[in-house]
Amino acid sequence: MQYHIITYGCQMNKSDSERIASVIEKYGLSPAPKKENADLIIINACSVRQSAMDRIYGQIRYLKLKNKKIKIFLTGCLLAKDKEKLRNKTDLIFKIKNLLKLSNFLNQKLKKQISDDYFQISPKYQNKFSxxxxxxxxxxxxxxxxxxxxxxxxxxxxxxxxxxxxxxxxxxxxxxxxxxxxxxxxxxxxxxxxxxxxxxxxxxxxxxxxxxxxxxxxxxxxxxxxxxxxxxxxxxxxxxxxxxxxxxxxxxxxxxxxxxxxxxxxxxxxxxxxxxxxxxxxxxxxxxxxxxxxxxxxxxxxxxxxxxxxxxxxxxxxxxxxxxxxxxxxxxxxxxxxxxxxxxxxxxxxxxxxxKLIGKTIEVLAEKNNFGRGFNFKDVQFKGDKKLIGKFVKIKITQANPWSLKGELI
Ligand code: SF4
Known part of the structure:
Protein backbone atom coordinates (compact mmCIF):
# COMPACT_ATOMS: atom_id res chain seq x y z
CA MET A 1 0.00 0.00 0.00
CA GLN A 2 1.38 3.42 -0.95
CA TYR A 3 0.72 6.81 0.63
CA HIS A 4 1.24 10.46 -0.19
CA ILE A 5 1.04 13.44 2.19
CA ILE A 6 -0.07 16.88 1.00
CA THR A 7 0.86 19.64 3.45
CA TYR A 8 -0.59 23.15 3.61
CA GLY A 9 0.35 26.01 5.92
CA CYS A 10 3.27 26.74 8.19
CA GLN A 11 6.44 24.90 9.23
CA MET A 12 4.57 23.41 12.18
CA ASN A 13 2.34 21.52 9.73
CA LYS A 14 5.43 20.45 7.75
CA SER A 15 6.92 19.11 10.96
CA ASP A 16 3.66 17.27 11.79
CA SER A 17 3.76 15.70 8.32
CA GLU A 18 7.22 14.29 9.11
CA ARG A 19 5.71 12.54 12.15
CA ILE A 20 2.69 11.33 10.12
CA ALA A 21 5.05 9.80 7.52
CA SER A 22 7.02 8.08 10.27
CA VAL A 23 3.88 6.50 11.80
CA ILE A 24 2.40 5.46 8.44
CA GLU A 25 5.65 3.75 7.43
CA LYS A 26 5.70 1.79 10.69
CA TYR A 27 2.49 0.18 9.40
CA GLY A 28 4.39 -0.94 6.32
CA LEU A 29 3.10 1.69 3.86
CA SER A 30 5.62 3.17 1.44
CA PRO A 31 5.70 6.61 -0.20
CA ALA A 32 4.03 6.79 -3.63
CA PRO A 33 6.19 8.32 -6.37
CA LYS A 34 3.21 10.49 -7.44
CA LYS A 35 0.06 11.46 -5.55
CA GLU A 36 -2.09 10.02 -8.37
CA ASN A 37 -0.56 6.55 -7.73
CA ALA A 38 -1.20 6.54 -3.99
CA ASP A 39 -3.74 4.27 -2.27
CA LEU A 40 -3.93 6.66 0.67
CA ILE A 41 -3.68 10.45 0.62
CA ILE A 42 -3.25 12.33 3.87
CA ILE A 43 -4.04 16.02 3.63
CA ASN A 44 -2.47 18.05 6.43
CA ALA A 45 -4.68 21.11 6.17
CA CYS A 46 -4.57 24.74 7.26
CA SER A 47 -7.73 26.75 8.00
CA VAL A 48 -5.72 29.92 8.67
CA ARG A 49 -6.55 31.35 5.24
CA GLN A 50 -9.57 30.73 3.03
CA SER A 51 -7.30 30.43 -0.04
CA ALA A 52 -5.64 27.31 1.45
CA MET A 53 -9.06 25.75 2.15
CA ASP A 54 -10.20 26.49 -1.43
CA ARG A 55 -7.15 24.63 -2.73
CA ILE A 56 -7.98 21.64 -0.50
CA TYR A 57 -11.52 21.35 -1.94
CA GLY A 58 -10.03 21.45 -5.46
CA GLN A 59 -7.37 18.88 -4.57
CA ILE A 60 -9.93 16.39 -3.21
CA ARG A 61 -12.13 16.76 -6.32
CA TYR A 62 -9.11 16.17 -8.57
CA LEU A 63 -7.85 13.10 -6.67
CA LYS A 64 -11.28 11.43 -6.55
CA LEU A 65 -11.70 11.99 -10.29
CA LYS A 66 -8.29 10.45 -11.05
CA ASN A 67 -8.73 7.43 -8.79
CA LYS A 68 -12.15 6.40 -7.49
CA LYS A 69 -10.66 3.90 -5.01
CA ILE A 70 -8.30 6.39 -3.39
CA LYS A 71 -8.70 6.88 0.37
CA ILE A 72 -8.38 10.42 1.70
CA PHE A 73 -7.60 11.17 5.35
CA LEU A 74 -7.69 14.75 6.58
CA THR A 75 -5.90 16.32 9.55
CA GLY A 76 -4.22 19.59 10.56
CA CYS A 77 -5.49 22.98 11.71
CA LEU A 78 -9.17 22.71 10.83
CA LEU A 79 -12.08 24.87 11.90
CA ALA A 80 -15.30 23.07 12.87
CA LYS A 81 -17.11 24.55 9.85
CA ASP A 82 -14.43 23.31 7.42
CA LYS A 83 -14.47 19.85 9.04
CA GLU A 84 -18.23 19.63 8.61
CA LYS A 85 -18.05 20.62 4.94
CA LEU A 86 -15.34 18.05 4.23
CA ARG A 87 -16.70 15.17 6.30
CA ASN A 88 -18.51 13.36 3.47
CA LYS A 89 -15.78 14.15 0.91
CA THR A 90 -13.08 12.31 2.90
CA ASP A 91 -12.72 8.84 4.46
CA LEU A 92 -11.44 10.01 7.85
CA ILE A 93 -10.83 13.26 9.70
CA PHE A 94 -8.49 12.93 12.66
CA LYS A 95 -6.82 15.27 15.15
CA ILE A 96 -3.04 15.27 14.89
CA LYS A 97 -2.88 14.34 18.61
CA ASN A 98 -4.78 11.15 17.69
CA LEU A 99 -2.24 10.15 15.06
CA LEU A 100 -1.46 7.00 17.00
CA LYS A 101 -5.07 5.86 16.74
CA LEU A 102 -4.75 5.61 12.95
CA SER A 103 -4.17 1.89 13.41
CA ASN A 104 -7.95 1.45 13.73
CA PHE A 105 -8.44 2.77 10.20
CA LEU A 106 -5.42 1.49 8.30
CA ASN A 107 -6.24 -2.23 8.41
CA GLN A 108 -2.50 -2.89 8.52
CA LYS A 109 -0.40 -4.58 11.15
CA LEU A 110 2.18 -2.55 13.02
CA LYS A 111 5.69 -3.46 11.76
CA LYS A 112 7.65 -1.41 14.30
CA GLN A 113 6.85 -0.10 17.78
CA ILE A 114 5.61 3.53 18.04
CA SER A 115 5.98 5.79 21.08
CA ASP A 116 2.60 6.68 22.62
CA ASP A 117 3.70 10.31 23.20
CA TYR A 118 3.10 12.37 20.03
CA PHE A 119 6.29 14.42 20.40
CA GLN A 120 8.34 11.30 21.09
CA ILE A 121 7.48 9.89 17.67
CA SER A 122 10.70 10.03 15.73
CA PRO A 123 9.92 12.08 12.56
CA LYS A 124 10.85 11.06 9.04
CA TYR A 125 13.01 14.15 8.44
CA GLN A 126 12.93 15.64 4.93
CA ASN A 127 16.72 15.58 4.79
CA LYS A 128 19.69 14.69 6.96
CA PHE A 129 21.17 18.15 7.33
CA SER A 130 18.20 20.29 8.40
CA LYS A 356 25.20 45.67 1.15
CA LEU A 357 26.41 42.06 1.09
CA ILE A 358 28.05 42.29 -2.36
CA GLY A 359 31.79 41.66 -2.02
CA LYS A 360 31.37 39.98 1.38
CA THR A 361 31.99 36.31 2.07
CA ILE A 362 29.22 34.52 3.92
CA GLU A 363 28.82 31.01 5.22
CA VAL A 364 26.13 28.98 3.45
CA LEU A 365 24.61 25.57 4.13
CA ALA A 366 24.46 23.90 0.69
CA GLU A 367 20.98 22.40 0.18
CA LYS A 368 21.36 21.60 -3.53
CA ASN A 369 24.36 21.58 -5.85
CA ASN A 370 23.59 25.18 -6.86
CA PHE A 371 21.65 26.58 -3.91
CA GLY A 372 21.92 27.06 -0.17
CA ARG A 373 20.81 29.12 2.83
CA GLY A 374 23.16 31.67 4.32
CA PHE A 375 23.87 32.07 8.03
CA ASN A 376 21.53 35.10 7.80
CA PHE A 377 18.85 32.78 6.32
CA LYS A 378 19.02 34.37 2.86
CA ASP A 379 18.77 32.22 -0.25
CA VAL A 380 22.12 32.01 -2.05
CA GLN A 381 22.73 30.67 -5.56
CA PHE A 382 26.17 29.46 -6.58
CA LYS A 383 27.86 26.93 -8.84
CA GLY A 384 28.62 24.05 -6.53
CA ASP A 385 28.83 20.32 -6.53
CA LYS A 386 26.58 17.47 -5.36
CA LYS A 387 29.29 16.45 -2.90
CA LEU A 388 28.80 19.73 -1.03
CA ILE A 389 25.10 19.13 -0.24
CA GLY A 390 24.58 19.21 3.52
CA LYS A 391 27.92 20.96 4.14
CA PHE A 392 28.86 24.50 5.14
CA VAL A 393 30.59 26.38 2.31
CA LYS A 394 31.99 29.89 2.00
CA ILE A 395 30.47 32.01 -0.77
CA LYS A 396 31.68 35.40 -1.97
CA ILE A 397 28.58 37.42 -2.90
CA THR A 398 28.77 38.92 -6.39
CA GLN A 399 25.14 39.83 -7.19
CA ALA A 400 22.00 40.72 -5.29
CA ASN A 401 18.32 40.81 -6.12
CA PRO A 402 15.45 41.43 -3.66
CA TRP A 403 14.77 37.77 -2.92
CA SER A 404 18.18 36.12 -3.18
CA LEU A 405 21.93 36.48 -3.54
CA LYS A 406 24.36 35.07 -6.08
CA GLY A 407 27.97 34.26 -5.42
CA GLU A 408 31.07 32.21 -6.01
CA LEU A 409 32.42 29.34 -4.01
CA ILE A 410 35.75 30.20 -2.41
S1 SF4 B 1 -3.14 34.08 18.04
FE1 SF4 B 1 -2.31 33.44 16.04
S2 SF4 B 1 -1.28 35.27 15.20
FE2 SF4 B 1 -1.63 35.63 17.41
S3 SF4 B 1 0.31 34.99 18.36
FE3 SF4 B 1 -1.11 33.21 18.41
S4 SF4 B 1 -0.63 32.05 16.55
FE4 SF4 B 1 0.27 34.08 16.30
Whole structure:
Protein backbone atom coordinates (compact mmCIF):
# COMPACT_ATOMS: atom_id res chain seq x y z
CA MET A 1 0.00 0.00 0.00
CA GLN A 2 1.38 3.42 -0.95
CA TYR A 3 0.72 6.81 0.63
CA HIS A 4 1.24 10.46 -0.19
CA ILE A 5 1.04 13.44 2.19
CA ILE A 6 -0.07 16.88 1.00
CA THR A 7 0.86 19.64 3.45
CA TYR A 8 -0.59 23.15 3.61
CA GLY A 9 0.35 26.01 5.92
CA CYS A 10 3.27 26.74 8.19
CA GLN A 11 6.44 24.90 9.23
CA MET A 12 4.57 23.41 12.18
CA ASN A 13 2.34 21.52 9.73
CA LYS A 14 5.43 20.45 7.75
CA SER A 15 6.92 19.11 10.96
CA ASP A 16 3.66 17.27 11.79
CA SER A 17 3.76 15.70 8.32
CA GLU A 18 7.22 14.29 9.11
CA ARG A 19 5.71 12.54 12.15
CA ILE A 20 2.69 11.33 10.12
CA ALA A 21 5.05 9.80 7.52
CA SER A 22 7.02 8.08 10.27
CA VAL A 23 3.88 6.50 11.80
CA ILE A 24 2.40 5.46 8.44
CA GLU A 25 5.65 3.75 7.43
CA LYS A 26 5.70 1.79 10.69
CA TYR A 27 2.49 0.18 9.40
CA GLY A 28 4.39 -0.94 6.32
CA LEU A 29 3.10 1.69 3.86
CA SER A 30 5.62 3.17 1.44
CA PRO A 31 5.70 6.61 -0.20
CA ALA A 32 4.03 6.79 -3.63
CA PRO A 33 6.19 8.32 -6.37
CA LYS A 34 3.21 10.49 -7.44
CA LYS A 35 0.06 11.46 -5.55
CA GLU A 36 -2.09 10.02 -8.37
CA ASN A 37 -0.56 6.55 -7.73
CA ALA A 38 -1.20 6.54 -3.99
CA ASP A 39 -3.74 4.27 -2.27
CA LEU A 40 -3.93 6.66 0.67
CA ILE A 41 -3.68 10.45 0.62
CA ILE A 42 -3.25 12.33 3.87
CA ILE A 43 -4.04 16.02 3.63
CA ASN A 44 -2.47 18.05 6.43
CA ALA A 45 -4.68 21.11 6.17
CA CYS A 46 -4.57 24.74 7.26
CA SER A 47 -7.73 26.75 8.00
CA VAL A 48 -5.72 29.92 8.67
CA ARG A 49 -6.55 31.35 5.24
CA GLN A 50 -9.57 30.73 3.03
CA SER A 51 -7.30 30.43 -0.04
CA ALA A 52 -5.64 27.31 1.45
CA MET A 53 -9.06 25.75 2.15
CA ASP A 54 -10.20 26.49 -1.43
CA ARG A 55 -7.15 24.63 -2.73
CA ILE A 56 -7.98 21.64 -0.50
CA TYR A 57 -11.52 21.35 -1.94
CA GLY A 58 -10.03 21.45 -5.46
CA GLN A 59 -7.37 18.88 -4.57
CA ILE A 60 -9.93 16.39 -3.21
CA ARG A 61 -12.13 16.76 -6.32
CA TYR A 62 -9.11 16.17 -8.57
CA LEU A 63 -7.85 13.10 -6.67
CA LYS A 64 -11.28 11.43 -6.55
CA LEU A 65 -11.70 11.99 -10.29
CA LYS A 66 -8.29 10.45 -11.05
CA ASN A 67 -8.73 7.43 -8.79
CA LYS A 68 -12.15 6.40 -7.49
CA LYS A 69 -10.66 3.90 -5.01
CA ILE A 70 -8.30 6.39 -3.39
CA LYS A 71 -8.70 6.88 0.37
CA ILE A 72 -8.38 10.42 1.70
CA PHE A 73 -7.60 11.17 5.35
CA LEU A 74 -7.69 14.75 6.58
CA THR A 75 -5.90 16.32 9.55
CA GLY A 76 -4.22 19.59 10.56
CA CYS A 77 -5.49 22.98 11.71
CA LEU A 78 -9.17 22.71 10.83
CA LEU A 79 -12.08 24.87 11.90
CA ALA A 80 -15.30 23.07 12.87
CA LYS A 81 -17.11 24.55 9.85
CA ASP A 82 -14.43 23.31 7.42
CA LYS A 83 -14.47 19.85 9.04
CA GLU A 84 -18.23 19.63 8.61
CA LYS A 85 -18.05 20.62 4.94
CA LEU A 86 -15.34 18.05 4.23
CA ARG A 87 -16.70 15.17 6.30
CA ASN A 88 -18.51 13.36 3.47
CA LYS A 89 -15.78 14.15 0.91
CA THR A 90 -13.08 12.31 2.90
CA ASP A 91 -12.72 8.84 4.46
CA LEU A 92 -11.44 10.01 7.85
CA ILE A 93 -10.83 13.26 9.70
CA PHE A 94 -8.49 12.93 12.66
CA LYS A 95 -6.82 15.27 15.15
CA ILE A 96 -3.04 15.27 14.89
CA LYS A 97 -2.88 14.34 18.61
CA ASN A 98 -4.78 11.15 17.69
CA LEU A 99 -2.24 10.15 15.06
CA LEU A 100 -1.46 7.00 17.00
CA LYS A 101 -5.07 5.86 16.74
CA LEU A 102 -4.75 5.61 12.95
CA SER A 103 -4.17 1.89 13.41
CA ASN A 104 -7.95 1.45 13.73
CA PHE A 105 -8.44 2.77 10.20
CA LEU A 106 -5.42 1.49 8.30
CA ASN A 107 -6.24 -2.23 8.41
CA GLN A 108 -2.50 -2.89 8.52
CA LYS A 109 -0.40 -4.58 11.15
CA LEU A 110 2.18 -2.55 13.02
CA LYS A 111 5.69 -3.46 11.76
CA LYS A 112 7.65 -1.41 14.30
CA GLN A 113 6.85 -0.10 17.78
CA ILE A 114 5.61 3.53 18.04
CA SER A 115 5.98 5.79 21.08
CA ASP A 116 2.60 6.68 22.62
CA ASP A 117 3.70 10.31 23.20
CA TYR A 118 3.10 12.37 20.03
CA PHE A 119 6.29 14.42 20.40
CA GLN A 120 8.34 11.30 21.09
CA ILE A 121 7.48 9.89 17.67
CA SER A 122 10.70 10.03 15.73
CA PRO A 123 9.92 12.08 12.56
CA LYS A 124 10.85 11.06 9.04
CA TYR A 125 13.01 14.15 8.44
CA GLN A 126 12.93 15.64 4.93
CA ASN A 127 16.72 15.58 4.79
CA LYS A 128 19.69 14.69 6.96
CA PHE A 129 21.17 18.15 7.33
CA SER A 130 18.20 20.29 8.40
CA UNK A 131 15.44 19.51 10.91
CA UNK A 132 12.36 21.16 12.39
CA UNK A 133 11.94 20.59 16.12
CA UNK A 134 8.58 21.59 17.65
CA UNK A 135 9.24 22.91 21.14
CA UNK A 136 5.66 23.94 21.84
CA UNK A 137 2.27 23.97 20.23
CA UNK A 138 -0.89 26.06 20.60
CA UNK A 139 -1.23 29.72 21.50
CA UNK A 140 -2.78 31.78 24.31
CA UNK A 141 -2.76 35.14 22.53
CA UNK A 142 -6.09 35.22 20.67
CA UNK A 143 -5.17 37.76 18.01
CA UNK A 144 -8.63 38.66 16.75
CA UNK A 145 -8.12 37.35 13.18
CA UNK A 146 -6.37 34.08 14.04
CA UNK A 147 -7.76 30.54 14.27
CA UNK A 148 -4.68 28.98 15.89
CA UNK A 149 -5.89 29.10 19.54
CA UNK A 150 -9.14 27.42 18.39
CA UNK A 151 -7.62 24.73 16.19
CA UNK A 152 -4.38 24.01 18.09
CA UNK A 153 -5.60 24.84 21.58
CA UNK A 154 -3.68 26.52 24.41
CA UNK A 155 0.11 26.55 24.70
CA UNK A 156 1.78 23.27 25.54
CA UNK A 157 5.58 23.16 25.94
CA UNK A 158 7.76 20.07 25.57
CA UNK A 159 10.23 19.38 28.33
CA UNK A 160 13.75 20.74 27.69
CA UNK A 161 15.20 17.30 28.40
CA UNK A 162 13.25 15.70 25.54
CA UNK A 163 14.05 18.56 23.15
CA UNK A 164 17.78 18.31 23.94
CA UNK A 165 17.71 14.53 23.50
CA UNK A 166 16.15 14.85 20.02
CA UNK A 167 18.64 17.55 19.00
CA UNK A 168 21.69 15.66 20.34
CA UNK A 169 20.66 12.69 18.26
CA UNK A 170 20.25 14.83 15.14
CA UNK A 171 23.66 16.46 15.59
CA UNK A 172 25.25 13.05 16.08
CA UNK A 173 23.76 12.03 12.73
CA UNK A 174 25.19 15.03 10.89
CA UNK A 175 22.35 17.57 11.13
CA UNK A 176 23.64 21.10 10.47
CA UNK A 177 20.55 23.27 10.83
CA UNK A 178 18.21 22.99 13.81
CA UNK A 179 14.98 25.00 13.49
CA UNK A 180 12.88 25.30 16.66
CA UNK A 181 9.16 25.68 16.05
CA UNK A 182 6.26 27.09 18.01
CA UNK A 183 3.42 29.54 17.40
CA UNK A 184 5.00 31.87 19.96
CA UNK A 185 8.41 30.49 20.93
CA UNK A 186 9.16 33.50 23.16
CA UNK A 187 6.61 32.34 25.70
CA UNK A 188 8.21 28.87 25.98
CA UNK A 189 8.54 27.80 29.61
CA UNK A 190 8.96 24.30 30.94
CA UNK A 191 10.54 22.91 34.12
CA UNK A 192 11.95 26.36 35.01
CA UNK A 193 13.57 26.81 31.57
CA UNK A 194 12.49 29.82 29.50
CA UNK A 195 13.20 30.32 25.79
CA UNK A 196 16.58 32.14 26.07
CA UNK A 197 17.76 29.46 28.51
CA UNK A 198 16.64 26.71 26.15
CA UNK A 199 18.57 28.39 23.31
CA UNK A 200 21.64 28.60 25.52
CA UNK A 201 21.38 24.91 26.44
CA UNK A 202 21.21 23.97 22.74
CA UNK A 203 23.95 26.42 21.82
CA UNK A 204 26.23 24.77 24.39
CA UNK A 205 25.87 21.32 22.80
CA UNK A 206 29.04 20.15 21.08
CA UNK A 207 28.99 20.11 17.28
CA UNK A 208 29.10 22.21 14.16
CA UNK A 209 25.50 23.34 13.62
CA UNK A 210 23.26 26.40 13.29
CA UNK A 211 20.19 27.19 15.34
CA UNK A 212 17.11 29.15 14.20
CA UNK A 213 13.55 29.55 15.49
CA UNK A 214 10.03 30.54 14.39
CA UNK A 215 7.83 32.44 15.35
CA UNK A 216 8.28 35.28 17.82
CA UNK A 217 5.70 37.69 19.20
CA UNK A 218 6.95 41.28 19.66
CA UNK A 219 5.29 41.60 23.08
CA UNK A 220 7.29 38.65 24.46
CA UNK A 221 10.69 39.29 22.87
CA UNK A 222 12.89 39.95 25.90
CA UNK A 223 16.26 41.65 26.40
CA UNK A 224 17.50 38.28 27.66
CA UNK A 225 16.68 36.73 24.28
CA UNK A 226 18.43 39.52 22.34
CA UNK A 227 21.51 39.13 24.56
CA UNK A 228 21.52 35.35 24.08
CA UNK A 229 21.28 35.73 20.29
CA UNK A 230 24.02 38.37 20.22
CA UNK A 231 26.43 36.21 22.25
CA UNK A 232 25.85 32.97 20.36
CA UNK A 233 28.00 31.85 17.43
CA UNK A 234 25.46 29.20 16.41
CA UNK A 235 22.15 31.12 16.41
CA UNK A 236 21.35 32.40 12.92
CA UNK A 237 21.28 36.21 12.82
CA UNK A 238 17.73 36.09 11.52
CA UNK A 239 14.43 36.96 13.17
CA UNK A 240 10.89 36.49 11.91
CA UNK A 241 8.87 39.02 13.88
CA UNK A 242 5.27 39.55 12.70
CA UNK A 243 4.01 43.13 12.97
CA UNK A 244 0.68 42.65 11.09
CA UNK A 245 -0.03 46.41 10.88
CA UNK A 246 1.78 49.71 11.37
CA UNK A 247 -1.34 51.44 12.70
CA UNK A 248 -2.07 51.47 16.43
CA UNK A 249 -5.86 51.44 16.11
CA UNK A 250 -5.73 48.43 13.79
CA UNK A 251 -3.22 46.70 16.08
CA UNK A 252 -5.67 47.22 18.95
CA UNK A 253 -8.54 45.77 16.90
CA UNK A 254 -6.24 42.85 16.10
CA UNK A 255 -5.61 42.37 19.86
CA UNK A 256 -1.86 42.37 19.22
CA UNK A 257 -0.96 43.96 22.60
CA UNK A 258 1.86 46.07 21.14
CA UNK A 259 2.04 49.36 19.29
CA UNK A 260 3.88 50.38 16.13
CA UNK A 261 6.29 52.39 18.33
CA UNK A 262 7.00 49.38 20.60
CA UNK A 263 7.83 47.37 17.49
CA UNK A 264 10.06 50.03 15.95
CA UNK A 265 12.00 50.51 19.20
CA UNK A 266 12.42 46.76 19.55
CA UNK A 267 13.89 46.52 16.04
CA UNK A 268 16.29 49.39 16.80
CA UNK A 269 17.41 47.63 19.99
CA UNK A 270 17.92 44.31 18.16
CA UNK A 271 19.91 45.96 15.35
CA UNK A 272 22.13 47.76 17.87
CA UNK A 273 23.06 44.44 19.50
CA UNK A 274 23.09 42.28 16.33
CA UNK A 275 23.97 44.61 13.41
CA UNK A 276 24.11 41.82 10.81
CA UNK A 277 20.59 40.55 11.60
CA UNK A 278 18.07 39.92 8.79
CA UNK A 279 14.45 40.62 9.76
CA UNK A 280 11.25 39.37 8.18
CA UNK A 281 7.64 39.98 9.14
CA UNK A 282 3.97 39.17 8.44
CA UNK A 283 1.48 41.87 7.45
CA UNK A 284 -2.29 41.60 7.06
CA UNK A 285 -3.67 43.87 4.35
CA UNK A 286 -7.25 45.19 4.46
CA UNK A 287 -8.19 44.21 8.02
CA UNK A 288 -11.87 45.20 8.64
CA UNK A 289 -12.19 48.97 8.80
CA UNK A 290 -8.59 49.66 7.64
CA UNK A 291 -8.75 53.17 6.13
CA UNK A 292 -6.37 54.52 3.51
CA UNK A 293 -4.61 56.57 6.22
CA UNK A 294 -4.24 53.55 8.49
CA UNK A 295 -2.81 51.56 5.59
CA UNK A 296 -0.44 54.47 4.91
CA UNK A 297 0.89 54.11 8.48
CA UNK A 298 1.81 50.50 7.68
CA UNK A 299 3.48 51.54 4.41
CA UNK A 300 5.49 54.25 6.21
CA UNK A 301 6.59 51.88 8.96
CA UNK A 302 7.72 49.37 6.35
CA UNK A 303 9.79 52.10 4.65
CA UNK A 304 11.41 52.96 7.99
CA UNK A 305 12.14 49.43 9.16
CA UNK A 306 13.51 48.17 5.82
CA UNK A 307 12.56 44.51 6.12
CA UNK A 308 14.56 41.79 4.40
CA UNK A 309 11.36 39.86 3.74
CA UNK A 310 7.65 40.24 4.48
CA UNK A 311 4.78 37.81 4.01
CA UNK A 312 1.93 40.02 2.82
CA UNK A 313 -1.49 38.46 3.33
CA UNK A 314 -4.81 39.88 2.20
CA UNK A 315 -7.27 39.60 5.09
CA UNK A 316 -9.89 36.87 4.84
CA UNK A 317 -12.51 36.38 7.58
CA UNK A 318 -12.25 33.13 9.53
CA UNK A 319 -15.20 31.74 11.47
CA UNK A 320 -14.86 31.41 15.27
CA UNK A 321 -12.44 34.36 15.45
CA UNK A 322 -13.37 37.70 17.06
CA UNK A 323 -12.72 39.58 13.80
CA UNK A 324 -15.30 37.42 12.00
CA UNK A 325 -17.98 39.62 13.57
CA UNK A 326 -16.47 42.71 11.89
CA UNK A 327 -17.50 43.70 8.38
CA UNK A 328 -14.90 42.67 5.79
CA UNK A 329 -15.30 46.09 4.17
CA UNK A 330 -12.07 46.60 2.20
CA UNK A 331 -12.77 45.45 -1.35
CA UNK A 332 -10.64 42.78 -3.04
CA UNK A 333 -9.55 45.37 -5.60
CA UNK A 334 -8.36 47.72 -2.86
CA UNK A 335 -6.62 44.86 -0.98
CA UNK A 336 -4.77 44.01 -4.21
CA UNK A 337 -3.76 47.65 -4.68
CA UNK A 338 -2.47 47.88 -1.10
CA UNK A 339 -0.62 44.58 -1.52
CA UNK A 340 1.16 45.95 -4.61
CA UNK A 341 2.18 49.13 -2.73
CA UNK A 342 3.72 47.15 0.14
CA UNK A 343 5.36 44.70 -2.23
CA UNK A 344 7.11 47.57 -4.03
CA UNK A 345 8.44 48.90 -0.70
CA UNK A 346 9.62 45.43 0.26
CA UNK A 347 11.35 44.90 -3.10
CA UNK A 348 13.24 48.16 -2.62
CA UNK A 349 14.34 47.60 0.99
CA UNK A 350 15.16 43.91 0.50
CA UNK A 351 17.32 44.81 -2.52
CA UNK A 352 19.10 47.60 -0.59
CA UNK A 353 19.84 45.21 2.28
CA UNK A 354 21.08 42.49 -0.06
CA UNK A 355 23.27 44.88 -2.05
CA LYS A 356 25.20 45.67 1.15
CA LEU A 357 26.41 42.06 1.09
CA ILE A 358 28.05 42.29 -2.36
CA GLY A 359 31.79 41.66 -2.02
CA LYS A 360 31.37 39.98 1.38
CA THR A 361 31.99 36.31 2.07
CA ILE A 362 29.22 34.52 3.92
CA GLU A 363 28.82 31.01 5.22
CA VAL A 364 26.13 28.98 3.45
CA LEU A 365 24.61 25.57 4.13
CA ALA A 366 24.46 23.90 0.69
CA GLU A 367 20.98 22.40 0.18
CA LYS A 368 21.36 21.60 -3.53
CA ASN A 369 24.36 21.58 -5.85
CA ASN A 370 23.59 25.18 -6.86
CA PHE A 371 21.65 26.58 -3.91
CA GLY A 372 21.92 27.06 -0.17
CA ARG A 373 20.81 29.12 2.83
CA GLY A 374 23.16 31.67 4.32
CA PHE A 375 23.87 32.07 8.03
CA ASN A 376 21.53 35.10 7.80
CA PHE A 377 18.85 32.78 6.32
CA LYS A 378 19.02 34.37 2.86
CA ASP A 379 18.77 32.22 -0.25
CA VAL A 380 22.12 32.01 -2.05
CA GLN A 381 22.73 30.67 -5.56
CA PHE A 382 26.17 29.46 -6.58
CA LYS A 383 27.86 26.93 -8.84
CA GLY A 384 28.62 24.05 -6.53
CA ASP A 385 28.83 20.32 -6.53
CA LYS A 386 26.58 17.47 -5.36
CA LYS A 387 29.29 16.45 -2.90
CA LEU A 388 28.80 19.73 -1.03
CA ILE A 389 25.10 19.13 -0.24
CA GLY A 390 24.58 19.21 3.52
CA LYS A 391 27.92 20.96 4.14
CA PHE A 392 28.86 24.50 5.14
CA VAL A 393 30.59 26.38 2.31
CA LYS A 394 31.99 29.89 2.00
CA ILE A 395 30.47 32.01 -0.77
CA LYS A 396 31.68 35.40 -1.97
CA ILE A 397 28.58 37.42 -2.90
CA THR A 398 28.77 38.92 -6.39
CA GLN A 399 25.14 39.83 -7.19
CA ALA A 400 22.00 40.72 -5.29
CA ASN A 401 18.32 40.81 -6.12
CA PRO A 402 15.45 41.43 -3.66
CA TRP A 403 14.77 37.77 -2.92
CA SER A 404 18.18 36.12 -3.18
CA LEU A 405 21.93 36.48 -3.54
CA LYS A 406 24.36 35.07 -6.08
CA GLY A 407 27.97 34.26 -5.42
CA GLU A 408 31.07 32.21 -6.01
CA LEU A 409 32.42 29.34 -4.01
CA ILE A 410 35.75 30.20 -2.41
S1 SF4 B 1 0.31 34.99 18.36
FE1 SF4 B 1 -1.63 35.63 17.41
S2 SF4 B 1 -1.28 35.27 15.20
FE2 SF4 B 1 0.27 34.08 16.30
S3 SF4 B 1 -0.63 32.05 16.55
FE3 SF4 B 1 -1.11 33.21 18.41
S4 SF4 B 1 -3.14 34.08 18.04
FE4 SF4 B 1 -2.31 33.44 16.04
Missing amino acids: AYIPIMTGCNNFCSYCVVPYVRGREYCRSPKKIIKEIKNLIKNGCKQIILLGQNVNSYKSKGVNFPKLLKMINDLKGDFWLAFFTSHPKDLSDELIKTMAKSKKINPYLHLPIQSGDNQILKKMNRKHTAENYENLIKKIRRKIPQIAISTDIIIGFPGETKNQFQNTAELMEKIKFDMAYLNKYSPRQQTAAFKLKDDVSQKEKKRRWAVLNEILKKTALENNQ
